[in-house]
Amino acid sequence: MALLSLPSPSFSPYCVSISFSSWRQSSVAVTTAHPIRFLPVAAAITTHHHQQSIPIDKSSLIVAETASEDQLWAAACLRVRSFYDFQASSYGIQFTDNGEDRLVVGTLDLNQCLWLPEEIAGTKPEGIEADFARAYLSNVCVARELHRNGLGYEIVMKSKIVAQEWGITDLYVHVAVDNEPAKNLYMKSGFVHENDEPAWQARFLDRPRRILLWIGLPCTNDL
Template sequence: MAFFSASTRLTSVSISFSPFSRGILTPSPNPNLTPNRVVVFSNEVPLSHPPFSIGTLKWRIAATNICKQEPIGVDLSLSSVKECFSDEELHAAVRLRIRTFYDFNDSCGVEDYRKYLTEREYEALKERVAGKKIGFKRVSCINATLPSSTTLKSFAELCSSCKKIQFSNDGKDCVVVGTLDVNQCVRLADELTGKKPEGIGADLKRGYLSNVCVAKELQRNGFGHALISKSKKVARHWGDSLFSSVFTTRKQSITDLYVHVAVDNEAARKFYEKGGFIYENEEPAWQARFLGRPRRFLLWADLRLEK
Protein backbone atom coordinates (compact mmCIF):
# COMPACT_ATOMS: atom_id res chain seq x y z
CA MET A 1 0.00 0.00 0.00
CA ALA A 2 1.22 3.46 -0.67
CA PHE A 3 1.26 6.15 1.89
CA PHE A 4 0.90 9.89 1.80
CA SER A 5 -0.60 12.35 4.17
CA ALA A 6 -3.12 14.09 2.20
CA SER A 7 -3.72 13.54 -1.41
CA THR A 8 -2.49 10.54 -3.21
CA ARG A 9 -3.77 7.08 -3.50
CA LEU A 10 -2.47 3.74 -4.73
CA THR A 11 -4.25 0.65 -5.80
CA SER A 12 -4.40 -0.19 -2.16
CA VAL A 13 -3.66 2.67 0.17
CA SER A 14 -1.32 5.60 0.12
CA ILE A 15 0.02 7.44 3.07
CA SER A 16 0.60 11.04 3.75
CA PHE A 17 2.59 13.44 1.77
CA SER A 18 3.22 17.16 1.79
CA PRO A 19 4.46 19.47 -0.94
CA PHE A 20 8.11 18.91 -1.78
CA SER A 21 9.49 22.36 -1.30
CA ARG A 22 6.51 24.55 -1.72
CA GLY A 23 7.65 27.02 -4.31
CA ILE A 24 5.73 28.37 -7.27
CA LEU A 25 6.15 26.52 -10.53
CA THR A 26 6.05 28.53 -13.71
CA PRO A 27 6.55 25.93 -16.45
CA SER A 28 7.05 26.74 -20.08
CA PRO A 29 4.15 25.91 -22.36
CA ASN A 30 4.03 22.27 -23.39
CA PRO A 31 1.75 21.47 -26.36
CA ASN A 32 1.62 17.83 -25.28
CA LEU A 33 -0.32 18.64 -22.12
CA THR A 34 -4.07 18.87 -22.10
CA PRO A 35 -5.61 22.35 -22.47
CA ASN A 36 -6.47 22.57 -18.77
CA ARG A 37 -2.83 22.19 -17.83
CA VAL A 38 -3.40 20.64 -14.46
CA VAL A 39 -1.14 18.00 -12.98
CA VAL A 40 -3.26 15.31 -11.41
CA PHE A 41 -2.31 13.56 -8.22
CA SER A 42 -2.49 9.81 -8.56
CA ASN A 43 -5.87 8.21 -8.02
CA GLU A 44 -4.52 5.87 -5.45
CA VAL A 45 -5.09 6.44 -1.74
CA PRO A 46 -2.58 8.90 -0.29
CA LEU A 47 -1.85 9.11 3.36
CA SER A 48 -0.31 12.51 3.55
CA HIS A 49 0.14 15.40 1.20
CA PRO A 50 3.45 16.33 -0.47
CA PRO A 51 5.30 19.62 0.04
CA PHE A 52 7.02 19.69 -3.31
CA SER A 53 8.93 22.65 -4.54
CA ILE A 54 6.26 23.12 -7.10
CA GLY A 55 3.66 24.03 -4.51
CA THR A 56 0.06 23.92 -5.68
CA LEU A 57 0.01 23.09 -9.38
CA LYS A 58 -2.74 24.23 -11.67
CA TRP A 59 -2.39 22.00 -14.65
CA ARG A 60 -3.14 18.45 -15.64
CA ILE A 61 -1.45 15.69 -17.55
CA ALA A 62 -4.08 13.95 -19.60
CA ALA A 63 -4.10 10.22 -19.10
CA THR A 64 -2.47 7.78 -16.76
CA ASN A 65 0.04 5.02 -17.23
CA ILE A 66 0.21 4.11 -13.57
CA CYS A 67 1.32 0.55 -13.04
CA LYS A 68 -1.72 -1.73 -12.82
CA GLN A 69 0.23 -4.61 -11.37
CA GLU A 70 -1.31 -6.50 -8.47
CA PRO A 71 0.22 -5.92 -5.01
CA ILE A 72 3.20 -8.15 -4.23
CA GLY A 73 3.69 -9.77 -0.83
CA VAL A 74 7.20 -9.47 0.62
CA ASP A 75 8.95 -10.22 3.90
CA LEU A 76 9.20 -6.97 5.87
CA SER A 77 12.24 -8.32 7.73
CA LEU A 78 14.25 -8.04 4.51
CA SER A 79 13.72 -4.29 4.39
CA SER A 80 15.82 -1.46 5.76
CA VAL A 81 14.23 1.76 7.07
CA LYS A 82 16.66 4.58 7.75
CA GLU A 83 17.57 8.22 7.21
CA CYS A 84 19.21 8.82 3.86
CA PHE A 85 21.78 11.41 2.87
CA SER A 86 23.49 10.28 -0.33
CA ASP A 87 22.57 11.80 -3.68
CA GLU A 88 21.55 8.37 -5.01
CA GLU A 89 19.17 7.72 -2.12
CA LEU A 90 17.59 11.17 -2.30
CA HIS A 91 17.18 10.90 -6.06
CA ALA A 92 15.53 7.48 -5.73
CA ALA A 93 13.17 8.85 -3.07
CA VAL A 94 12.10 11.70 -5.34
CA ARG A 95 11.53 9.35 -8.29
CA LEU A 96 9.19 7.25 -6.14
CA ARG A 97 7.31 10.38 -5.04
CA ILE A 98 6.88 11.64 -8.59
CA ARG A 99 5.75 8.18 -9.69
CA THR A 100 3.28 7.97 -6.80
CA PHE A 101 1.78 11.44 -6.71
CA TYR A 102 1.31 12.10 -10.44
CA ASP A 103 -0.52 10.46 -13.33
CA PHE A 104 1.29 10.67 -16.66
CA ASN A 105 0.27 9.58 -20.14
CA ASP A 106 2.53 8.23 -22.85
CA SER A 107 2.39 11.24 -25.15
CA CYS A 108 5.46 12.93 -26.59
CA GLY A 109 7.19 15.26 -24.17
CA VAL A 110 5.84 13.75 -20.96
CA GLU A 111 9.09 11.95 -20.17
CA ASP A 112 10.98 15.24 -20.40
CA TYR A 113 8.45 16.82 -18.07
CA ARG A 114 8.81 13.92 -15.63
CA LYS A 115 12.58 14.42 -15.65
CA TYR A 116 12.11 18.15 -15.08
CA LEU A 117 9.88 17.50 -12.06
CA THR A 118 12.32 14.93 -10.70
CA GLU A 119 15.35 17.21 -10.94
CA ARG A 120 13.47 20.16 -9.48
CA GLU A 121 12.24 18.18 -6.51
CA TYR A 122 15.59 16.49 -6.00
CA GLU A 123 17.37 19.85 -5.74
CA ALA A 124 14.67 21.12 -3.36
CA LEU A 125 14.92 18.02 -1.15
CA LYS A 126 18.71 18.19 -1.09
CA GLU A 127 18.51 21.84 -0.04
CA ARG A 128 16.15 21.05 2.84
CA VAL A 129 18.13 18.06 4.09
CA ALA A 130 21.33 20.13 3.98
CA GLY A 131 19.70 22.71 6.25
CA LYS A 132 19.80 25.48 3.66
CA LYS A 133 16.07 26.05 3.32
CA ILE A 134 14.84 29.08 5.24
CA GLY A 135 12.00 28.25 7.62
CA PHE A 136 13.14 24.66 8.27
CA LYS A 137 15.27 24.00 11.33
CA ARG A 138 15.95 20.44 10.25
CA VAL A 139 14.64 17.99 7.65
CA SER A 140 15.25 14.27 7.38
CA CYS A 141 14.40 12.02 4.43
CA ILE A 142 13.60 8.47 5.54
CA ASN A 143 13.53 5.63 3.02
CA ALA A 144 12.33 2.04 3.23
CA THR A 145 14.40 -0.13 0.89
CA LEU A 146 14.62 -3.74 -0.25
CA PRO A 147 17.61 -5.54 -1.77
CA SER A 148 16.64 -6.17 -5.38
CA SER A 149 18.88 -9.23 -5.69
CA THR A 150 17.36 -11.29 -2.88
CA THR A 151 13.84 -9.93 -2.88
CA LEU A 152 11.05 -10.01 -5.45
CA LYS A 153 12.82 -12.71 -7.47
CA SER A 154 15.67 -10.49 -8.58
CA PHE A 155 13.27 -7.62 -9.10
CA ALA A 156 11.65 -9.37 -12.07
CA GLU A 157 8.21 -9.11 -10.49
CA LEU A 158 8.21 -5.34 -10.64
CA CYS A 159 7.27 -3.52 -13.82
CA SER A 160 9.91 -1.53 -15.72
CA SER A 161 8.79 1.82 -14.34
CA CYS A 162 9.32 0.57 -10.80
CA LYS A 163 12.96 -0.19 -11.52
CA LYS A 164 13.69 3.51 -11.81
CA ILE A 165 13.49 3.78 -8.04
CA GLN A 166 16.51 1.57 -7.40
CA PHE A 167 20.02 2.67 -6.43
CA SER A 168 23.33 1.11 -5.48
CA ASN A 169 24.31 0.82 -1.81
CA ASP A 170 27.81 -0.48 -1.08
CA GLY A 171 27.82 -2.22 -4.44
CA LYS A 172 24.43 -3.85 -3.88
CA ASP A 173 21.33 -2.91 -5.86
CA CYS A 174 18.46 -1.71 -3.69
CA VAL A 175 15.02 -0.37 -4.49
CA VAL A 176 13.22 2.37 -2.56
CA VAL A 177 9.75 1.06 -1.71
CA GLY A 178 8.64 3.82 0.66
CA THR A 179 9.71 7.30 1.70
CA LEU A 180 8.75 10.33 3.79
CA ASP A 181 10.20 13.56 5.19
CA VAL A 182 10.27 14.71 8.81
CA ASN A 183 10.31 18.50 8.97
CA GLN A 184 11.21 20.43 12.12
CA CYS A 185 9.57 23.79 11.52
CA VAL A 186 6.83 26.05 12.83
CA ARG A 187 4.64 25.50 9.78
CA LEU A 188 4.52 24.20 6.21
CA ALA A 189 3.62 26.71 3.52
CA ASP A 190 -0.08 26.83 2.56
CA GLU A 191 -0.99 24.31 5.27
CA LEU A 192 -2.75 24.38 8.63
CA THR A 193 -0.38 25.18 11.48
CA GLY A 194 -0.26 22.99 14.57
CA LYS A 195 -1.19 24.52 17.94
CA LYS A 196 1.17 22.46 20.08
CA PRO A 197 3.37 22.80 21.99
CA GLU A 198 2.42 26.12 23.55
CA GLY A 199 4.60 28.76 25.14
CA ILE A 200 7.35 31.10 24.00
CA GLY A 201 9.82 29.23 21.82
CA ALA A 202 7.91 25.98 22.27
CA ASP A 203 6.95 25.87 18.60
CA LEU A 204 10.57 24.96 17.82
CA LYS A 205 9.65 21.49 19.10
CA ARG A 206 6.95 21.08 16.45
CA GLY A 207 7.37 18.81 13.44
CA TYR A 208 5.44 17.74 10.35
CA LEU A 209 5.46 14.64 8.16
CA SER A 210 5.33 15.13 4.41
CA ASN A 211 5.78 13.25 1.13
CA VAL A 212 4.80 9.94 2.70
CA CYS A 213 4.30 7.20 0.13
CA VAL A 214 4.78 3.49 -0.51
CA ALA A 215 5.11 1.92 -3.97
CA LYS A 216 1.71 0.79 -5.21
CA GLU A 217 2.84 -2.78 -5.88
CA LEU A 218 4.16 -3.19 -2.35
CA GLN A 219 1.41 -1.72 -0.23
CA ARG A 220 -0.10 -3.67 2.66
CA ASN A 221 3.26 -5.15 3.62
CA GLY A 222 3.84 -2.94 6.67
CA PHE A 223 6.24 -0.45 5.07
CA GLY A 224 4.01 2.51 5.90
CA HIS A 225 3.88 1.71 9.61
CA ALA A 226 7.63 1.06 9.62
CA LEU A 227 8.25 4.50 8.09
CA ILE A 228 6.01 6.25 10.63
CA SER A 229 7.66 4.43 13.53
CA LYS A 230 11.12 5.37 12.30
CA SER A 231 10.10 9.00 11.75
CA LYS A 232 8.96 9.27 15.38
CA LYS A 233 12.28 7.90 16.63
CA VAL A 234 14.23 10.32 14.47
CA ALA A 235 12.12 13.26 15.64
CA ARG A 236 12.53 12.35 19.32
CA HIS A 237 16.29 11.98 19.02
CA TRP A 238 16.85 15.27 17.27
CA GLY A 239 17.41 16.65 20.76
CA ASP A 240 20.88 15.13 20.52
CA SER A 241 21.80 17.81 17.99
CA LEU A 242 22.57 21.38 18.96
CA PHE A 243 20.36 24.36 18.24
CA SER A 244 22.43 27.53 18.13
CA SER A 245 21.44 31.14 18.45
CA VAL A 246 23.37 34.30 19.15
CA PHE A 247 23.06 33.97 22.92
CA THR A 248 22.49 30.31 23.62
CA THR A 249 23.15 26.76 22.54
CA ARG A 250 20.58 24.23 23.56
CA LYS A 251 19.08 20.92 22.52
CA GLN A 252 15.72 20.75 20.77
CA SER A 253 13.82 17.58 19.95
CA ILE A 254 10.34 17.30 18.47
CA THR A 255 7.61 16.71 21.04
CA ASP A 256 4.57 17.27 18.81
CA LEU A 257 4.31 15.72 15.36
CA TYR A 258 1.70 16.63 12.75
CA VAL A 259 0.49 15.31 9.42
CA HIS A 260 -2.07 16.68 6.94
CA VAL A 261 -4.64 14.33 5.41
CA ALA A 262 -7.25 14.97 2.72
CA VAL A 263 -10.73 15.11 4.28
CA ASP A 264 -12.07 12.47 1.89
CA ASN A 265 -9.09 10.13 2.40
CA GLU A 266 -10.60 7.91 5.07
CA ALA A 267 -8.06 5.13 4.54
CA ALA A 268 -5.17 7.49 5.22
CA ARG A 269 -6.85 8.92 8.29
CA LYS A 270 -7.44 5.46 9.76
CA PHE A 271 -3.84 4.58 9.00
CA TYR A 272 -2.55 7.56 10.97
CA GLU A 273 -4.99 7.03 13.81
CA LYS A 274 -3.66 3.51 14.12
CA GLY A 275 -0.21 5.08 14.37
CA GLY A 276 -1.19 7.29 17.30
CA PHE A 277 -2.37 10.46 15.52
CA ILE A 278 -5.61 12.18 16.50
CA TYR A 279 -7.71 14.96 14.97
CA GLU A 280 -6.78 18.53 15.92
CA ASN A 281 -8.13 20.86 13.25
CA GLU A 282 -9.46 21.10 9.71
CA GLU A 283 -9.04 23.47 6.82
CA PRO A 284 -11.92 25.80 5.88
CA ALA A 285 -13.49 25.07 2.51
CA TRP A 286 -12.66 28.52 1.13
CA GLN A 287 -8.95 28.00 1.72
CA ALA A 288 -8.91 24.66 -0.09
CA ARG A 289 -10.80 26.22 -3.02
CA PHE A 290 -8.35 29.11 -3.13
CA LEU A 291 -5.40 26.70 -3.23
CA GLY A 292 -7.13 24.47 -5.77
CA ARG A 293 -6.77 21.19 -3.89
CA PRO A 294 -8.71 18.86 -1.55
CA ARG A 295 -9.56 20.16 1.94
CA ARG A 296 -7.36 18.75 4.71
CA PHE A 297 -7.53 17.53 8.27
CA LEU A 298 -4.62 18.23 10.61
CA LEU A 299 -3.71 15.23 12.78
CA TRP A 300 -1.45 15.38 15.83
CA ALA A 301 0.68 12.90 17.79
CA ASP A 302 2.24 13.55 21.20
CA LEU A 303 5.75 12.09 21.01
CA ARG A 304 6.19 12.46 24.77
CA LEU A 305 3.86 9.48 25.10
CA GLU A 306 5.98 7.36 22.75
CA LYS A 307 8.28 4.77 24.25
Protein backbone atom coordinates in the same frame (compact mmCIF):
# COMPACT_ATOMS: atom_id res chain seq x y z
CA MET B 1 13.57 12.43 4.48
CA ALA B 2 12.83 8.88 5.53
CA LEU B 3 13.60 5.95 3.32
CA LEU B 4 12.22 2.42 3.00
CA SER B 5 14.23 0.29 0.58
CA LEU B 6 14.65 -3.18 -0.89
CA PRO B 7 17.66 -4.41 -2.94
CA SER B 8 17.43 -4.17 -6.79
CA PRO B 9 19.68 -2.87 -9.63
CA SER B 10 20.53 0.70 -10.76
CA PHE B 11 22.05 4.13 -9.97
CA SER B 12 20.93 7.74 -9.47
CA PRO B 13 21.96 11.43 -9.80
CA TYR B 14 21.31 14.37 -7.45
CA CYS B 15 18.08 15.72 -6.04
CA VAL B 16 17.08 17.56 -2.88
CA SER B 17 13.70 18.75 -1.61
CA ILE B 18 13.24 21.85 0.54
CA SER B 19 10.30 23.12 2.56
CA PHE B 20 10.52 26.91 2.78
CA SER B 21 9.20 27.06 6.35
CA SER B 22 11.57 24.39 7.60
CA TRP B 23 14.82 25.00 9.38
CA ARG B 24 15.52 21.29 9.53
CA GLN B 25 14.34 18.54 7.21
CA SER B 26 15.19 14.89 6.76
CA SER B 27 13.85 12.11 4.57
CA VAL B 28 13.08 8.61 5.80
CA ALA B 29 12.73 5.74 3.37
CA VAL B 30 12.11 2.02 3.22
CA THR B 31 14.38 0.02 0.94
CA THR B 32 14.52 -3.63 -0.04
CA ALA B 33 17.21 -5.84 -1.50
CA HIS B 34 14.91 -8.22 -3.37
CA PRO B 35 14.01 -7.53 -7.02
CA ILE B 36 10.38 -6.55 -7.53
CA ARG B 37 8.67 -6.31 -10.88
CA PHE B 38 6.76 -3.03 -10.95
CA LEU B 39 3.96 -2.20 -13.36
CA PRO B 40 4.29 0.84 -15.63
CA VAL B 41 2.74 3.83 -13.87
CA ALA B 42 -0.21 4.17 -16.27
CA ALA B 43 -1.08 0.49 -15.85
CA ALA B 44 -0.75 0.73 -12.09
CA ILE B 45 -3.11 3.71 -11.99
CA THR B 46 -5.65 1.88 -14.12
CA THR B 47 -5.53 -1.47 -12.39
CA HIS B 48 -4.45 -0.88 -8.79
CA HIS B 49 -8.02 -1.10 -7.51
CA HIS B 50 -8.28 -4.64 -8.87
CA GLN B 51 -4.76 -6.05 -8.45
CA GLN B 52 -3.38 -7.96 -5.50
CA SER B 53 -0.66 -6.39 -3.40
CA ILE B 54 2.77 -7.93 -4.01
CA PRO B 55 3.90 -9.70 -0.80
CA ILE B 56 7.48 -8.96 0.24
CA ASP B 57 10.04 -10.51 2.54
CA LYS B 58 10.11 -8.15 5.55
CA SER B 59 13.59 -9.40 6.48
CA SER B 60 14.99 -7.60 3.43
CA LEU B 61 13.63 -4.19 4.48
CA ILE B 62 15.73 -1.34 5.83
CA VAL B 63 14.00 1.74 7.28
CA ALA B 64 16.39 4.66 7.73
CA GLU B 65 17.10 8.32 7.14
CA THR B 66 18.48 9.04 3.69
CA ALA B 67 22.23 9.56 3.85
CA SER B 68 23.36 10.06 0.24
CA GLU B 69 22.45 11.93 -2.93
CA ASP B 70 21.62 8.61 -4.61
CA GLN B 71 19.09 7.77 -1.90
CA LEU B 72 17.52 11.23 -2.08
CA TRP B 73 17.19 10.96 -5.85
CA ALA B 74 15.63 7.48 -5.66
CA ALA B 75 13.18 8.68 -3.00
CA ALA B 76 12.26 11.72 -5.10
CA CYS B 77 11.70 9.48 -8.11
CA LEU B 78 9.33 7.26 -6.12
CA ARG B 79 7.30 10.36 -5.25
CA VAL B 80 7.06 11.39 -8.89
CA ARG B 81 5.97 7.86 -9.74
CA SER B 82 3.43 7.82 -6.91
CA PHE B 83 1.89 11.28 -7.21
CA TYR B 84 1.97 11.89 -10.99
CA ASP B 85 1.10 10.06 -14.19
CA PHE B 86 4.54 9.70 -15.78
CA GLN B 87 6.27 6.79 -17.45
CA ALA B 88 7.90 4.64 -14.78
CA SER B 89 10.93 3.96 -16.99
CA SER B 90 11.82 7.66 -16.82
CA TYR B 91 12.27 7.61 -13.06
CA GLY B 92 14.68 5.22 -11.35
CA ILE B 93 13.83 4.31 -7.75
CA GLN B 94 17.00 2.25 -7.33
CA PHE B 95 20.34 3.10 -5.71
CA THR B 96 23.51 1.29 -4.63
CA ASP B 97 24.46 1.10 -0.96
CA ASN B 98 27.84 -0.39 0.02
CA GLY B 99 27.93 -2.37 -3.21
CA GLU B 100 24.36 -3.69 -2.80
CA ASP B 101 21.63 -2.68 -5.24
CA ARG B 102 18.51 -1.57 -3.36
CA LEU B 103 15.07 -0.31 -4.32
CA VAL B 104 13.19 2.52 -2.56
CA VAL B 105 9.61 1.40 -1.90
CA GLY B 106 8.43 4.03 0.59
CA THR B 107 9.44 7.51 1.70
CA LEU B 108 8.38 10.59 3.68
CA ASP B 109 9.81 13.94 4.85
CA LEU B 110 10.16 15.05 8.45
CA ASN B 111 10.09 18.86 8.67
CA GLN B 112 11.07 20.58 11.92
CA CYS B 113 9.28 23.92 11.67
CA LEU B 114 6.36 26.06 12.89
CA TRP B 115 4.26 25.52 9.76
CA LEU B 116 4.29 24.21 6.18
CA PRO B 117 3.47 26.41 3.18
CA GLU B 118 -0.27 26.56 2.31
CA GLU B 119 -1.19 24.35 5.27
CA ILE B 120 -2.94 25.09 8.57
CA ALA B 121 -0.48 25.20 11.45
CA GLY B 122 -0.42 23.13 14.59
CA THR B 123 -0.98 24.73 17.98
CA LYS B 124 1.35 22.62 20.15
CA PRO B 125 3.61 23.37 21.85
CA GLU B 126 2.93 27.00 22.69
CA GLY B 127 5.47 29.78 23.15
CA ILE B 128 9.14 29.89 22.23
CA GLU B 129 9.47 26.10 22.47
CA ALA B 130 7.42 25.74 19.29
CA ASP B 131 10.40 26.96 17.24
CA PHE B 132 12.25 23.75 18.06
CA ALA B 133 9.71 21.20 19.24
CA ARG B 134 7.09 21.12 16.43
CA ALA B 135 7.44 19.06 13.25
CA TYR B 136 5.34 17.89 10.30
CA LEU B 137 5.32 14.80 8.12
CA SER B 138 4.91 15.36 4.37
CA ASN B 139 5.28 13.60 0.99
CA VAL B 140 4.32 10.25 2.51
CA CYS B 141 4.16 7.57 -0.17
CA VAL B 142 4.56 3.83 -0.75
CA ALA B 143 4.91 2.15 -4.15
CA ARG B 144 1.38 1.28 -5.33
CA GLU B 145 2.22 -2.36 -5.95
CA LEU B 146 3.30 -2.78 -2.32
CA HIS B 147 0.29 -1.25 -0.59
CA ARG B 148 -1.19 -3.29 2.29
CA ASN B 149 2.22 -4.64 3.33
CA GLY B 150 2.49 -2.33 6.34
CA LEU B 151 5.25 -0.22 4.78
CA GLY B 152 3.49 3.08 5.47
CA TYR B 153 3.30 2.17 9.14
CA GLU B 154 7.02 1.28 9.15
CA ILE B 155 8.17 4.67 7.85
CA VAL B 156 5.79 6.64 10.09
CA MET B 157 7.06 4.79 13.16
CA LYS B 158 10.67 5.42 12.10
CA SER B 159 9.92 9.12 11.63
CA LYS B 160 8.63 9.28 15.22
CA ILE B 161 11.94 7.88 16.46
CA VAL B 162 13.94 10.40 14.42
CA ALA B 163 11.70 13.23 15.64
CA GLN B 164 12.29 12.21 19.25
CA GLU B 165 16.05 12.24 18.63
CA TRP B 166 15.69 15.83 17.36
CA GLY B 167 13.86 16.85 20.54
CA ILE B 168 10.45 17.09 18.84
CA THR B 169 7.53 16.87 21.27
CA ASP B 170 4.61 17.53 18.89
CA LEU B 171 4.34 15.85 15.49
CA TYR B 172 1.70 16.74 12.88
CA VAL B 173 0.49 15.48 9.52
CA HIS B 174 -2.06 16.87 7.04
CA VAL B 175 -4.36 14.45 5.23
CA ALA B 176 -7.19 14.93 2.74
CA VAL B 177 -10.56 14.57 4.47
CA ASP B 178 -11.65 11.84 2.02
CA ASN B 179 -8.38 9.84 2.13
CA GLU B 180 -9.56 7.02 4.37
CA PRO B 181 -6.51 4.72 3.95
CA ALA B 182 -4.15 7.53 5.00
CA LYS B 183 -6.34 8.53 7.94
CA ASN B 184 -6.47 4.90 9.08
CA LEU B 185 -2.67 4.66 8.84
CA TYR B 186 -2.09 7.74 10.98
CA MET B 187 -4.76 6.80 13.53
CA LYS B 188 -3.15 3.35 13.83
CA SER B 189 0.18 5.13 14.40
CA GLY B 190 -1.31 7.09 17.31
CA PHE B 191 -2.31 10.39 15.68
CA VAL B 192 -5.53 12.12 16.72
CA HIS B 193 -7.62 14.87 15.12
CA GLU B 194 -6.71 18.45 16.03
CA ASN B 195 -8.13 20.81 13.40
CA ASP B 196 -9.87 21.14 10.01
CA GLU B 197 -8.80 23.24 7.05
CA PRO B 198 -11.39 25.96 6.30
CA ALA B 199 -13.51 25.15 3.26
CA TRP B 200 -12.67 28.53 1.68
CA GLN B 201 -8.94 27.77 1.85
CA ALA B 202 -9.37 24.41 0.14
CA ARG B 203 -11.47 26.05 -2.61
CA PHE B 204 -8.88 28.82 -3.03
CA LEU B 205 -6.09 26.26 -3.39
CA ASP B 206 -8.29 24.06 -5.63
CA ARG B 207 -7.79 20.85 -3.67
CA PRO B 208 -9.70 18.53 -1.32
CA ARG B 209 -10.12 19.91 2.19
CA ARG B 210 -7.59 18.67 4.70
CA ILE B 211 -7.59 17.77 8.35
CA LEU B 212 -4.68 18.20 10.73
CA LEU B 213 -3.66 15.25 12.90
CA TRP B 214 -1.36 15.40 15.95
CA ILE B 215 0.62 13.10 18.18
CA GLY B 216 2.61 13.97 21.29
CA LEU B 217 6.06 12.42 21.60
CA PRO B 218 7.99 11.79 24.83
CA CYS B 219 11.19 13.78 25.25
CA THR B 220 14.35 11.73 24.72
CA ASN B 221 15.22 12.42 28.36
CA ASP B 222 12.02 10.60 29.33
CA LEU B 223 12.75 7.48 27.31
